[in-house]
Amino acid sequence: MTEAQTPPSPLEPDYDVVVVGSGGGALTGAALAARAGLRTLVLERTPLIGGTSAYSGGACWLPGSAVQQRAGLPDSTEGARSYLGAVLDHPDPAKVEALLAHAPELVAELEADPLMDFEWIPFSEYYDAPGRVPMGRSIQPVPIRRDELDPAVAALVRPPVERDRVGAPGRSTLSGGQALIARLAAIVVREGGTIATGHHVTGLARNADRRVDRVRAHGPDGPVEVRAIRGVLVAAGGFEGSAERRKQRGTPGRAEWTMAPRGTNTGEVIDAAVAVGAATDYSGEGWFCPGLEHPDGSGSFTLGFRGGLMVDQHARRYGNECLPYDRFGRLMAAAPERIPSWFVFDDREGGRLPAIAMPEGEASDHLAAGTWVRADTVEGLAEAAGLDAAALTATVERFNRFAAAGTDDDFRRGDDEYDTFFAGSGSPNKALVPVDRPPFYAARFVLSDLGTKGGLVTDASGRVVDDDGSPIPGLYAASNSTASVFGSAYPGPGAPLGAAMTFASLAVRDMRS
Structure with missing residues (x-):
């Protein structure tokens, strides 16, 4: 400090x-x-x-x-x-x-x-x-x-x-x-x-x-x-x-x-x-937020997801990742298998996290510590993160179908103005960007807060x-x-x-x- x-x-x-x-x-x-x-x-x-x-x-x-x-x-x-x-x-x-x-x-x-x-x-x-x-x-x-x-x-x-x-x-x-x-x-x-x-x-x-x-x-x-x-x-x-x-x-x-x-x-x-x-x-309770876990065990306030998807320890999505941070944090807190979660993304932004994390840290440090993992396939990514490969593959494929159609049938991601506030270009729903460009990454997330x-x-x-x-x-x-x-x-x-x-x-x- x-x-x-x-x-x-x-x-x-x-x-x-x-x-x-x-x-x-x-x-x-x-x-x-x-x-x-x-x-x-x-x-x-x-x-x-x-x-x-x-x-x-x-x-x-x-x-x-x-x-x-x-x-x-x-x-x-x-x-x-x-x-x-x-x-x-x-x-x-x-x-x-x-x-x-x-x-x-x-x-x-x-x-x-x-x-x-x-x-x-x-x-x-x-x-x-x-x-x-x-x-x-x-x-x-x-x-x-x-x-x-x-x-x-x-x-x-x-x-x-x-x-x-x-x-x-x-x-x-x-x-x-x-x-x-x-x-x-x-x-x-x-x-x-x-x-x-x-x-x-x-x-x-x-x-x-x-x-x-x-x-x-x-x-x-x-x-x-x-x-x-x-x-x-x-x-x-x-x-x-x-x-x-x-x-x-x-x-x-x-x-x-x-x-x-x-x-x-x-x-x-x-x-x-x-x-x-x-x-x-x-x-x-608190002002909660998803927190990017760092090699030293700390968490980073993270918001503004513009790609990727969050899964629990069963490799399942459990909410709209573009929700306001406190609302998503409360979803994380609602079930023990959600802490930690894994945020899955691809190489669309050159290996950078498609979100705003304060601080984000260096990808190389995360990868060395295991707070991030990387693989050329979704199956390999699941193995590196300790997730069920079939479940993660099914989750990513389902999400990509939503991205292609422009509608998130599970959690309505992209329906609200907040969902698209941080999003970049995308069609037909700019909040839904497919995860399909290898290599693939998964970043470990914990439940952070801005204070009690x-x-x-x-x-x-x-x-x-x-x-x-x-x-x-x-x-x-x-x-x-x-x-x-x-x-x-x-x-x-x-x-x-x-x-x-x-x-x-x-x-x-x-x-x-």
């Missing part, structure tokens, strides 16, 4: 707002608090800021804003309400309405700052449901050059995942999630806020009035404690990096397959909130509640540290960031009241 030099602890004894974590939700809350004149402290466990948000494409699902209006999209709060009404199971109406009402206000408030600018990003939403916007309603921060930033901020932003995992530095132009993190952090610093890296939060404490007003952490110089006069905002990710907590809570997948930066998001901050009375809900989505229960103001549903004074939460407003659904690109940013903003609004 790339590491920045963690300076000695710069902490003072008292702040108005203490934010735990430095992802998109955390820094939105910190930036707004600092802009409001509140003395703001951000505590980040690692030497770099941004967490999984910095690895992301930076898409934000924030419907009904001026950004969509500028792009001429048929987006509206009412349309987003219809869409969520169709795709969410058992939602909390108050929280959904809070999200919808505040999203355009948040975008307007952020864009009022000269350091923040958004643009529309074409990216299909994940369900064919009423209120869906063709080509999506998600927005993203405009890229920013590193030399436009305060050098102290630029040095802290976590690089893209494919560079971070090999210890390489970030790029000169920050885009996507890095642009979001850099812009928000720059606002925090400009407004006099403090970002303290290398501070691992170990506990929370209540005062005599039962208000959460102290945060304990372990910093470069040892244990520290700070007071939060207005409130503590917990936005430190989930528990995806903890094998023990995943097992305890029945969360599919493994810690080594998650996309969270290594050594982060292990759930101690959630447990610290539970220790002061917070209620929890883990039913949402179960945790602290919050209300429509971002306040953490106890088991009776009463707010715990002084304690707020957002991001994957909370039970998601979307439950087990993943509505569209940027839903995790959009919700995290919105409820962090609502939390700061409540602290100011």
